[in-house]
Amino acid sequence: MSGDLPSAVLFVCTSNVIRSVMAEAIMKHFYGHKVYVQSCGVKPGERDPFVTAVMDEMGIDVGRHRPRSFADIEDSSFDVVISLSPEAHHRSLELTRTMAIEAEYWPTIDPSVTAGSRDQILDSYRAVRDRLVQRIRARFGSGAARGV
Numbered sequence: 001m002s003g004d005l006p007s008a009v010l011f012v013c014t015s016n017v018i019r020s021v022m023a024e025a026i027m028k029h030f031y032g033h034k035v036y037v038q039s040c041g042v043k044p045g046e047r048d049p050f051v052t053a054v055m056d057e058m059g060i061d062v063g064r065h066r067p068r069s070f071a072d073i074e075d076s077s078f079d080v081v082i083s084l085s086p087e088a089h090h091r092s093l094e095l096t097r098t099m100a101i102e103a104e105y106w107p108t109i110d111p112s113v114t115a116g117s118r119d120q121i122l123d124s125y126r127a128v129r130d131r132l133v134q135r136i137r138a139r140f141g142s143g144a145a146r147g148v
Helices: 019-034 049-056 086-098 118-140
Strands: 008-013 036-041 080-083 102-105
Touching (some): 008 019, 008 086, 019 118, 049 118
Parallel strands (some): 008 036
């Protein structure tokens, strides 16, 4: 399915503070207004400053993001739902019972469990960010919409 650009994508994870936030921002950065993108979590969590730091390194501002749950998503007409955690995948599969959506599971580690120095923690967040960039480009194409 590489290069198949849907009209609407929802990224979901456990708390909508790290993985799905990064994925939403990366997708918007690469594809601009070519696709509608949202993210949410099984339950909303608290903002994570490490996400802001590693996304700033790419020139992507996520400072205005507010964690959302499935209940906070107003538009439910997504073509693809990509879950990044086991909890989110189970919830995404429930959506396929009542809506004609494609559900994909991209198992993605939670970098917030990393222990160590600030640099070690940031490295784990960067690894997740970079892996999401690779997965998004592989799934949806090069994303040259913004010259990236």
